Amino acid sequence: MPPGRPSAASRTSAPVSPTRCCSATCGSGRVCPPRDRGLVAVIALIALCRSERLGFHLVLALDTGLSNEELSRAVTRPASHAGCPNAVGAAGQLRAILADAEQPRAPP
Template identity: 65%
Template sequence: MTHEPSAAQKAIGDIAPKLADLTDEVLFGDVWEREGLSPRDRSLVTVTALVALYRSDQLGFHLKLALENGLREQELAETITHLAFYAGWPNAMGAAGQLKAILADAD
C-alpha cells in the first residue's frame, strides 16, 4: 500500500530526510497531537508566532492549516491587525497579503 508523501517529505525529504521525518513524527505526530491545546488554538499560536517573527516562508502553510483547523478569515485578519502594533507593521502587512492570496486561491 502506497501513501502520499507528507508536505515535509515533498518539500525537503530529498535534501534533509531526517528533518522531514522529525517534522512528521515529532512536530506533527507528537507536539500537534498533545491534549493541552486544540488544533485550532495551536494554529492561532503558531500563526501569531510566525507573523511576529516574520517567518513568511512557513506562514502560508500555517494560515491554510489554521483555516482547516476552524479559524475564520475574520479571526485571522483580526489577529494580524492586532499584531501590527506588537510585532511591527511590515510583518502584519506581509501576513495580510499572504492571507488575501490564500483566500483568493480558495475561491
C-alpha cells in the same frame, strides 16, 4: 542554589508533550485543540517575520476551523507589537490564500 528550587538541569530535562499547553510553565496540563495551536503559530510566525512558513500555517489554521475574520484579526493585531511590515506582509499572504480558496476548482 537556594533550597527548594530545582536546578536548571532538572527543569529542562523533563519531556514536554507537543499536545499539552502550559505543561512546562504552569503545570495545568490543559490539552490545546489544533485550532488554538494554529492561531498561536500564525501569530508567532508574524511576530518572528517567518513569512516563508506563514502561508502553510495560514492554510492549516483555516483547515482546523479558524474563520476568515478570526485570521484577519490575528494578522492585524500583532502590527503594534511586531511592526507594520510584518503584519502587512502577512495580510497580503492571507488575502492571496483566501482568494485562491474562493476560486472554483475543476474536478480531478
